Amino acid sequence: MFEGSMIPIITPFKDGKVDEKALSDLIEWHIAEGSHAIVPCGTTGESATLSFEEHARVVKLTVDVVNKRVPVMAGTGANSTDEAIHLTMEARKSGADGSLLVAPYYNKPTQEGLYLHYKAIADAVKGFPLVLYNVPGRAAVDINPATVARLAELDSVVGIKEATGSMKQVSEVIRLCGDKISVFSGDDFTTYTIYALGGKGSISVTANVLPSRSAAMWEAWKAGDLEKARSIHYELDPLNASMFLETNPIPVKTALALMGKVQEEFRLPLCKMAEANRKKLRKVLGDYKLV
Numbered sequence: 541m542f543e544g545s546m547i548p549i550i551t552p553f554k555d556g557k558v559d560e561k562a563l564s565d566l567i568e569w570h571i572a573e574g575s576h577a578i579v580p581c582g583t584t585g586e587s588a589t590l591s592f593e594e595h596a597r598v599v600k601l602t603v604d605v606v607n608k609r610v611p612v613m614a615g616t617g618a619n620s621t622d623e624a625i626h627l628t629m630e631a632r633k634s635g636a637d638g639s640l641l642v643a644p645y646y647n648k649p650t651q652e653g654l655y656l657h658y659k660a661i662a663d664a665v666k667g668f669p670l671v672l673y674n675v676p677g678r679a680a681v682d683i684n685p686a687t688v689a690r691l692a693e694l695d696s697v698v699g700i701k702e703a704t705g706s707m708k709q710v711s712e713v714i715r716l717c718g719d720k721i722s723v724f725s726g727d728d729f730t731t732y733t734i735y736a737l738g739g740k741g742s743i744s745v746t747a748n749v750l751p752s753r754s755a756a757m758w759e760a761w762k763a764g765d766l767e768k769a770r771s772i773h774y775e776l777d778p779l780n781a782s783m784f785l786e787t788n789p790i791p792v793k794t795a796l797a798l799m800g801k802v803q804e805e806f807r808l809p810l811c812k813m814a815e816a817n818r819k820k821l822r823k824v825l826g827d828y829k830l831v
Contacts, residue, residue: 541698543741547577547743548582550584554803559802560601577611577612578613583642584792585789592630617673625665628661637669641671641672641673658670669696670696672688674688674700674702675726682709685712688700689713692716699721700721702739710739714739724739724740725743732769757776786814790810
């Protein structure tokens, strides 16, 4: 169900509220540019600052605008298992095709705690596809490959977004899990390598601003044109780096504002880019003819 270039879409704000028109327009643009799935309410969507009501509304709006043209994988992770279950059940009710569940952050569960967390969600939403999200740099906990392999035995667990940056870990996950789950790149600089290891797609920050090239990279890989896929990897490398001049999603949202697609508005504790970094970002966008 899930593969290719999947967009962890930003949540546009205007005057403190979700800008539904801008979000709808972004979704239409991404589908027209060839993106293979839309992922609302992830880290890039500033999910941590959305109320339950806003979260449910963003997912429902995304599902309605997409209208089954591509899959919708709704971010529903939380550091409380009960909250994650609530958000996941709401996403299923809204018509999403599956959920992306970040490892519980800040409270640093053990590997057994991680297993029980995800098992409780799987038990609560039987039959609803779940994608694990491993990002130790934000969550302060790593879902070890052995734990991923245990979770892969659950019918609802269909994939993992790997953002450790460790190809050794990705290799171990794929070796242990085989075809039981799909592995997706969660760091733009690792996408080509993860494809080579057997990954099935990417959930790419860079694809927010240049979706057609991210989609083309997957299509080239899938068609067996490894040289073209590798060429696109190197083509995107400077843009990938610019998306992390400051904490994600500050650069990507700033880039989309400079491109005229959204208002440049964040929710605290995120704030506007430092001017020096903004100038660096504008130059890179200019090099790609995006501004």
